[in-house]
Amino acid sequence: MATETKTAPITLTEKALAEARNIMQEKNVPAEYGLRVGVQGGGCSGMSYLLGFDKPKDSDETYDIDGLTLIMDKKHGMYVMGMQVDFQDGLNARGFTFSNPQAKSTCGCGSSFSA
Numbered sequence: 001m002a003t004e005t006k007t008a009p010i011t012l013t014e015k016a017l018a019e020a021r022n023i024m025q026e027k028n029v030p031a032e033y034g035l036r037v038g039v040q041g042g043g044c045s046g047m048s049y050l051l052g053f054d055k056p057k058d059s060d061e062t063y064d065i066d067g068l069t070l071i072m073d074k075k076h077g078m079y080v081m082g083m084q085v086d087f088q089d090g091l092n093a094r095g096f097t098f099s100n101p102q103a104k105s106t107c108g109c110g111s112s113f114s115a
Helices: 014-026 074-081
Strands: 034-041 047-054 060-065 068-073 082-091 094-099 112-114
Touching: 014 068, 014 082, 034 074, 060 074, 068 074
Parallel strands: 034 068
Antiparallel strands: 034 047, 047 112, 060 068, 082 094
């Protein structure tokens, strides 16, 4: 039985992958959980990014990125296609950042956009 390996519509940098793994370990996130990436309505520009640990649902696509399970609702793909998730650990900013080529405009907080 061949398993199809789907290419994830987004990429995670090495820093983002390392931080996600650290959080999973520190918070004892169950092994059946993965990193959920998506969008939700709200934020100053109309949509905001969603990032957290969750179990896959029936409406989800799952991808393997270097051993980390990435979970995304199928409907969110068109909003995040080509997006890169990074992790900044500097003096001025610490946290996950989103670089999204699908965003027509973003706001100052960096976690909200319009498509």
